[in-house]
Amino acid sequence: MVVGDIATGTDVLVIGGGPGGYVAAIRGGQLGLDVTLVEADAYGGTCLNEGCIPSKALIHVTGLAHEAEHAEAMGLYARADIDVQGMTEWKDGVVDRLTSGVEKLCKANGVNLIEGRAEFVDEHTARVVHGGEGQGSESIEFEHAVVATGSRPIELPGFGFDGDRICDSSDVLSLDSVPESVLVVGGGYIGMELSTMLAKLGSNVTVVEMLDDVLPAYGDDIARAVRSRAEDLGVEFSFGEAATGWTETAAAARVATETEDGETSEYTAERVLVAVGRRPASDTCNVEAVGLSPNDAGVLETDAATRTDVEHVHAVGDVAGEPMLAHKAYREGHVAAEVIAGEPARLDQRAIPSAVFTDPEIGSVGLDAEGAAAEGFDPVVGEMPMRASGRALTLGGGEGFVRLVADADTEFVLGARIVAPHAAELIAEVGLAIEMGARLEDVAATVHTHPTLSEAVAEAAANARNAAVHTLNR
Numbered sequence: 008m009v010v011g012d013i014a015t016g017t018d019v020l021v022i023g024g025g026p027g028g029y030v031a032a033i034r035g036g037q038l039g040l041d042v043t044l045v046e047a048d049a050y051g052g053t054c055l056n057e058g059c060i061p062s063k064a065l066i067h068v069t070g071l072a073h074e075a076e077h078a079e080a081m082g083l084y085a086r087a088d089i090d091v092q093g094m095t096e097w098k099d100g101v102v103d104r105l106t107s108g109v110e111k112l113c114k115a116n117g118v119n120l121i122e123g124r125a126e127f128v129d130e131h132t133a134r135v136v137h138g139g140e141g142q143g144s145e146s147i148e149f150e151h152a153v154v155a156t157g158s159r160p161i162e163l164p165g166f167g168f169d170g171d172r173i174c175d176s177s178d179v180l181s182l183d184s185v186p187e188s189v190l191v192v193g194g195g196y197i198g199m200e201l202s203t204m205l206a207k208l209g210s211n212v213t214v215v216e217m218l219d220d221v222l223p224a225y226g227d228d229i230a231r232a233v234r235s236r237a238e239d240l241g242v243e244f245s246f247g248e249a250a251t252g253w254t255e256t257a258a259a260a261r262v263a264t265e266t267e268d269g270e271t272s273e274y275t276a277e278r279v280l281v282a283v284g285r286r287p288a289s290d291t292c293n294v295e296a297v298g299l300s301p302n303d304a305g306v307l308e309t310d311a312a313t314r315t316d317v318e319h320v321h322a323v324g325d326v327a328g329e330p331m332l333a334h335k336a337y338r339e340g341h342v343a344a345e346v347i348a349g350e351p352a353r354l355d356q357r358a359i360p361s362a363v364f365t366d367p368e369i370g371s372v373g374l375d376a377e378g379a380a381a382e383g384f385d386p387v388v389g390e391m392p393m394r395a396s397g398r399a400l401t402l403g404g405g406e407g408f409v410r411l412v413a414d415a416d417t418e419f420v421l422g423a424r425i426v427a428p429h430a431a432e433l434i435a436e437v438g439l440a441i442e443m444g445a446r447l448e449d450v451a452a453t454v455h456t457h458p459t460l461s462e463a464v465a466e467a468a469a470n471a472r473n474a475a476v477h478t479l480n481r
C-alpha cells in the first residue's frame with residue numbers, strides 16, 4: 008500500500024462503469040455480493056456518453072427532418088430547419104437522464120461507487136487514483152475482479168485525433184455546427200451510421216473504404232442497400248483505397264489515399280472522421296499485475312463463464328473482444344456477476360443480434376444460409392420483401408426484406424437478416440425464436456398484430472415452408 012492510501016475491501020471489484028461494468032455491478036448487488044465499481048470518467052461508458060445513445064439521438068433527429076422534407080408523395084410539404092444547438096442540448100439531456108439513472112440504480116442496489124482510475128497492484132489488490140490534483144488514492148482488496156474497461160477508437164498512423172480536422176466518432180457526435188464537407192475513412196458501423204446522419208444534416212460526405220464495399224460484416228445485398236441509399240443522399244464512395252496521410256490546406260485537410268496497386272488519390276474536406284475500428288482498452292488498469300496478458304489484438308480472452316486465465320478475474324464487454332456491442336457487454340456483465348455468485352450462468356454467442364442504424368436499418372442474428380451450411384445444417388431460406396408489407400408502405404417505405412434461415416430437417420430457426428424500417432427492433436423476435444428453440448411453424452403460426460412490420464417475420468417463416476400468403480412462395 009502507498010503511504011497515505013485509504014484501505015478498503017470488497018467481494019467484487021468492477022473496473023469500468025459502461026454497459027459491461029455497471030450491469031455486472033448491479034447484478035452482483037442484487038445477488039447479495041459486496042460490489043465496488045470504479046469509473047474513471049463517466050457512468051454509462053462509451054455507450055451512453057459517446058456511442059449508442061448520442062448517435063441514435065442524432066440519427067433520429069436528422070432522419071425525422073429528412074423524412075418530413077421528402078414526403079411530397081404523401082401530400083406533405085414541410086421544411087425542417089435543424090437548430091444544431093437545440094438538437095445537441097436535447098441529445099445531451101437524453102444522455103444525462105440515462106447516466107444519472109445508472110448511478111442511481113447502482114446505489115439502489117447497494118453498489119459502492121468510486122470515481123477514479125483503478126489499477127491492479129497484485130492478484131488481490133488494486134489502487135484507485137482519484138481524479139484531480141490532491142484528490143488522493145485508495146487501496147482496495149478484492150476477492151474477485153471484473154475488468155470492464157471498454158475500447159477506444161483505433162488511430163491510423165499519421166492521423167492523430169485532434170478533435171478539429173481529424174475526428175473520432177465522439178468529436179462528430181458533439182459538433183456545434185454542420186461541417187460543409189466531411190471525409191469519412193472507413194465504411195463500417197460508425198462510418199455508415201454517421202455518414203448517413205451527416206448527409207441528412209447537409210454536409211457533403213465522401214467515404215473512403217479499404218475493401219470493395221461498405222459494412223464488410225454483412226452480405227453483399229445488404230451492403231448494396233445501405234450504400235445505394237447513402238448515394239441517393241449524396242454520399243460519395245471510393246473503394247479499395249486506404250488513407251495514408253494528410254496535410255493542412257486553407258481551412259481544410261487534404262487526405263492522401265492509396266490502392267493496393269499503388270494508385271494514389273487526394274480528397275479535401277473540412278473534417279475527417281476516422282472510423283477504422285476500435286481496440287480493447289486492456290492497457291488502462293495494469294492487468295499484468297493480476298497475472299493477465301492481453302492477446303495481440305489487445306483482447307482479454309475469456310471462456311463462456313467470462314473467466315480470464317486467472318480464475319478470480321473476469322473480463323466483460325469490448326475489452327473481452329468481438330462483437331463490440333453494448334448488449335453483448337450487458338449479457339457478459341450478467342454472466343460474470345452470476346458466476347461469481349456461484350450460479351451456473353454461461354454465454355450463448357449464437358443468439359447475439361446486431362443492428363446498423365443506417366437508412367435503411369439493418370438487423371442480423373444467428374446464421375445466414377452459408378454459415379448454416381458451413382455448420383453442417385441443410386438450410387432452408389424464407390423471405391418476405393418489405394414491398395409486400397402493408398405497414399411498410401403506410402410508413403412510406405417498402406425497401407428491404409426479412410430473410411429467415413432454418414434447418415430444413417428440423418425446421419429449427421437458425422438466423423435472420425433484416426433490411427427494413429425498425430429492423431433493429433424486428434430482429435429481437437428472431438433472437439427469441441433461436442433462444443427458445445422455435446421452429447418455423449411456431450413463428451409462422453404466431454398471430455402477429457396487423458398492420459405491423461413484424462408480420463413480415465411470420466411471413467418469411469411461412470415462405471420457408473412454402474405457405475406464405477402475402478408473397479409468392481419459392
Ligand code: FAD
Pocket residue numbers: 022023024025026027028045046047048049050051052053054055057058059060062063123124125126155156157158176177197288291292323324325326331332333334335336364
Ligand atoms: P465502455 O462503454 O467503453 O465502458 C468502459 C468504461 O471503463 C469507460 O467509462 C471508461 O472510462 C472506464 N475505464 C476504463 N479504464 C478504467 C480504469 N482503469 N479505471 C476506471 N475506469 C476505467 N453498440 C451497440 O450495441 N449498439 C449501438 O448502436 C452502438 N453504437 C455505437 C456508436 C458509436 C459511435 C460507438 C463508438 C460505439 C457504439 N456501440 C454500439 C458500441 C458500444 O458503445 C460498446 O460496445 C459498449 O459501450 C461497450 O461497453 P463496455 O462496458 O465494454 O465499455
Ligand code: NAD
Pocket residue numbers: 163192193194195196197198200215216217218221222223248249250282283284285330331332361362363364
Ligand atoms: P468497423 O470495424 O465496423 O469498420 C471499420 C471499417 O474501416 C472497415 O470497413 C475497414 O475495412 C475500414 N478500414 C480499416 N482501415 C482502413 C483504412 N486505412 N482506410 C480505409 N478504410 C479502412 O469499425 P467502426 O465503424 O470504427 O466501429 C467500431 C465498432 O463500434 C464496431 O465494430 C461495433 O462493434 C461498434 N459500433 C456498433 C454500432 C451498432 O451496433 N449499431 C454502431 C457503431 C459502432
